[in-house]
Amino acid sequence: DAGVIQSPRHEVTEMGQEVTLRCKPISGHDYLFWYRQTMMRGLELLIYFNNNVPIDDSGMPEDRFSAKMPNASFSTLKIQPSEPRDSAVYFCASRGGGNYNEQFFGPGTRLTVL
Amino acid sequence: GQQVMQIPQYQHVQEGEDFTTYCNSSTTLSNIQWYKQRPGGHPVFLIQLVKSGEVKKQKRLTFQFGEAKKNSSLHITATQTTDVGTYFCAGGGSNYKLTFGKGTLLTVNP
Numbered sequence: 036d037a038g039v040i041q042s043p044r045h046e047v048t049e050m051g052q053e054v055t056l057r058c059k060p061i062s063g064h065d066y067l068f069w070y071r072q073t074m075m076r077g078l079e080l081l082i083y084f085n086n087n088v089p090i091d092d093s094g095m096p097e098d099r100f101s102a103k104m105p106n107a108s109f110s111t112l113k114i115q116p117s118e119p120r121d122s123a124v125y126f127c128a129s130r131g132g133g134n135y136n137e138q139f140f141g142p143g144t145r146l147t148v149l
Numbered sequence: 150g151q152q153v154m155q156i157p158q159y160q161h162v163q164e165g166e167d168f169t170t171y172c173n174s175s176t177t178l179s180n181i182q183w184y185k186q187r188p189g190g191h192p193v194f195l196i197q198l199v200k201s202g203e204v205k206k207q208k209r210l211t212f213q214f215g216e217a218k219k220n221s222s223l224h225i226t227a228t229q230t231t232d233v234g235t236y237f238c239a240g241g242g243s244n245y246k247l248t249f250g251k252g253t254l255l256t257v258n259p
Contacts (some may be wrong), residue, residue: 066245077251078192078237091246126191130245136192137182138247 039141041127047147058127058146059108068138069102069112070126074087078126083112117148151176154238155250163258168225170253172238180241181214181221186252187234195223195236230257 040059045078048054082092087104095102099118104110114121114137124145128138152175155203162168172181180199184192196205198221205212211224221238235254239247 070249080246080248083246085245091244102237128192137197138190138192140193143191 037125039129039139041125041141041144043144044142044146045145048117049149050118051116051138052148054105054114054117054121054146054148056112056125056127056146058110058112060110060127060129061139062108064129064131064139065107066130066132067104067110068128068130069110070128070140072124072126072143073122081112097124114146117146119148122146122148151240151242151248153238153248153250155186155238155253157253158251159254159256160259161256162228164230165227168228168232168255170223170236170255172223172240174219174240174248174251176219176240176242178218178240179243180243181218181238182241182247183212183221183223184237184239184249185234186237190234192237225255228255228257230259233257 042057065086069081070078072078081094082102083090084104100114102112124143126140126143128140130136130138154173156171182197183195185195186192192215196212201218202216204212213222235252237249237252239249241247
């Protein structure tokens, strides 16, 4: 199993540009999570999906952020327009069903907005 | 909302010394999970505790879940340089979300 796959691994962009982060969860996992990690705020949950449906997006910082999961094997997190304060590492994680299952994290995308 | 506090923020030890990190939740948890993140890496699952008062061991690591299911600890005996990284606790509530503590960064001097 390849694990959770994220792309790109690194992204450098200029303020105002659109950024799209991609995630492929582990096959068979029906939960997908997007996290943001910064030194100041730690690891924050942005949104999570169950069976491709967004369940809780209360962590999405503002309307500039949007996430989609068009099918069970692909999800995107989009920032439009990007701002320097969006600079962070963005992780995607997936887990299987059941009450208490571990989350498997992808390698992350390091985003720098200049 | 649910908050999970973790202390200390940083811990530097000499190789061979013990290490402990503590986690406290503002609400009663359904379960608690622990993750380790190596520098430049991603969080990797270590263990999950579900029962009140539960204690689990993995070699030199001992994990405890408090009786009230609001606190937890991770203790490492005789640290090694391979233990370097950030240790996160993550509290699970009634849904499938995890609320992560800010982590404890452990550095080990050989």
